[in-house]
Amino acid sequence: MxxxxxxxxxxxxxxxxxxxxxxxxxxxxxxxxxxxxxxxxxxxxxxxxxxxxxxxxxxxxxxxxxxxxxxxxxxxxxxxxxxxxxxxxxxxxxxxxxxxxxxxxxxxxTVGNVLLLTACVVGLPLVVGLWVRARRDTLAALRDRAERLEREQEARADQVRAEERTRIAREMHDVVAHRVSLMVVHAGALEVTAADPEIVEAAALIRETGRLALIDLREVLGVLRQAGPAAVPERTLDALDELIGESRAAGLRVCRRDEGVATTLPATVGRTAYRVVREALTNVRKHAADAETTVSLRYLPGGLEVVVHNGPSGPGPTLPGAGHGLLGLRERVELLGGRLEAAPVGDGFLVRALIPVAGAA
Structure with a gap:
């Protein structure tokens, strides 16, 4: 041009x-x-x-x-x-x-043309350039200010989250840890003083379960008190037999059944499957402690299917529950691209999770 x-x-x-x-x-x-x-x-x-x-x-x-x-x-x-x-x-x-x-x-x-040319050739383009530069500088300053405010807002949000996590950890320690510690102490005293072998065995189981609960609670509280992001140490399917053994020791009638060729699964799939089984067995202990329960793992070409089914249970006391555990499991499974079903089947209850391997890390 x-x-x-x-x-x-x-x-x-x-x-x-x-x-x-x-x-x-x-x-x-x-x-x-x-x-x-x-x-x-x-x-x-x-x-x-x-x-x-x-x-x-x-x-x-x-x-x-x-x-x-x-x-x-x-x-x-x-x-x-x-x-x-x-x-x-x-x-x-x-x-x-x-x-x-x-x-x-x-x-x-000529004077008139010189002045006109000076204004058109020099003055006007110069003013336009100065205006464009001032506009760019203003936009850059506003952008920097917005980024600074965003960083400050994120820092304040992190501080608020850290304070809230510390408060939650403190309350959990003051309330939950205190009561579980009392349970462990009383169970230990009952184990020492009881004469009935069955009572001694039950007291020992309660004491050991309470001790493990305190260890898990300590790990959770440690994560809550950390300033940065951290993950609670979680178990995978390698610890599934141990989980089933603990449930049997607590009085549940649980059996495990595997189908298909076992393959090495991504860590997220193993952790999610373990959580599904753990939450399902927890619900069985709450609502159908005397029911026969089957834990099935079906290895599929593209993923893993986890099924926990319990049969009918007799009348007896049940523990309270709000259903948040299954809700959290459904969200975790869906994050991996899978789906979770939890519904009554006949006189029992069925929890089925299909967890794909593709996309899991």
Missing amino acids: VTAAVWASATGAVGVRSPLPGVVALLLAAASGWAAGLVRTRRWPLFLAAAVSWLVLAAAAPGVVASYQAGLRLRGRRLTGYLVGVALVLTSGVLVGLAVGGARRVTTA
Whole structure:
């Protein structure tokens, strides 16, 4: 575009026709376009081309681009130096116009035209460049401020979360740990003083279960008190037999059944499957402690199916529950792209989870 504008000015299509040979005008036009293309990395070729084009051909296009780029990119002393250079070039242009005479003198050497050209070629593009730069600086400042405020908000949110986690950990320690500790102490005393072997065995089981509960609770409280993100140590399917053994020791009638060819599963799949079985057996202990229960693992080509089914139970006391455990399990399974079903089946209850391997880490 700059090349075309300089050529148009040199040929008289726009501006004053130059008496110089066409090859000179063509070279100056090409040089001006090349200098305009380099303005992002080098500015001085454009400024030089603008000065030469004005003095030789009275072409204003490079000067317009140079003034805009000066307002956009120059600051302080460099901008002042540019304006001084512009004044020298315009003064030299007046002298050239007086020497050449004719249309060149009328265009570049009369007071009215000099003032008009100064305003159009220098003043207006310079002001536009300054406005664009000020707008960019304002937007950058607003962006930096928004990012800073976002970081401060995240820091405050992290602080609030840390304080809330510490408060929860403290309350859990004060309430839950205290009561479980009392349960362990009383169970230990009953184990020592009881004469009935069955009572001694039951008291020992309660004491050991309470001790393990205190260990798990201590791990959870340790995670809650940590400032950064952390994960509670979780078991996988390798500990499933131990979980079933604990349930049997607590009085449940549980059997395990595996189908398909066992394969190495991603850690997230193993942890999720273990949690499904653990939550299902917990619900069995709460609501059907005397029911026969089957834990089935079915290894599929694309994943793992976990089924926990308990039969009917006789009348007896049940423990309270809010259903949040199954809700959390469903969310965990769905995060892996699977699905969880939990519903009564006949006189019993069925929990089925299909956990795909694809996408699990």
